[in-house]
Amino acid sequence: MQSETQFIARYAETDQMGIVHHSNYPIWFEAGRTDFLKKSGMANSKIEELGILLPLSHIDCAFKSPARYEGEIMVKTPLWEMSRARIEFEYEIVKDKGGAPTAIGGASHARADKSLKPLNIEKKLPERWCILKKAMG
Structure with a gap:
């Protein structure tokens, strides 16, 4: 599964x-992740209501060509890898x-x-674990 999140680059995001x-690209990544989780059947807000947090442990970004003011942007977000205590997303931003x-x-x-202690999602929410495993393909 891959979500596609579309929007227009806003003036406030430009130099x-x-x-x-x-500095806007991590925000756009987050928009893609939020959209992916919602489309997969459990919004981030619902995950947090269940006492599960997803603290960021690593992020990387390689810039290919500039996005410009009022440009149409699409964030493509597939689930890349997942373990019981970690989830990883890939992002491709196209214009x-x-x-x-x-x-x-x-x-x-x-x-x-x-309390930010590691959590085993397979034990805590086995049905969610299965949904996300399917989303990986």
């Missing part, structure tokens, strides 16, 4: 040259409806309880 500032990639990256999130 003086009209190019999207690099202008399927145009050239502007950035690619990835992020790893631990699964933790509210």
Whole structure:
């Protein structure tokens, strides 16, 4: 499964040259992850209501070409890898409806309880574990 999240690059996200500032890409990654989780059947807010947190443990981003003000942006988000205590997403940000990639990256999130202790998702939510395993293909 892969989610596709679309939006327009906003003025506040750009620098003086009209190019999207690099600090926005992690925010766009988060939008893709949030959309992926919602489309897979359990929104991040629901996950948190169940006492499960997804603290970020690693993020990377490689910039390919600039995104610009008012450009159409799509964040493609597949689930890349998953273990009982970790979930990893890949991201590809493309511009202008399927145009050239502007950035690619990835992020790893631990699964933790509210005290930030590692949590085994297969034991805590076995049905959710199965859904996410299917989403990986």
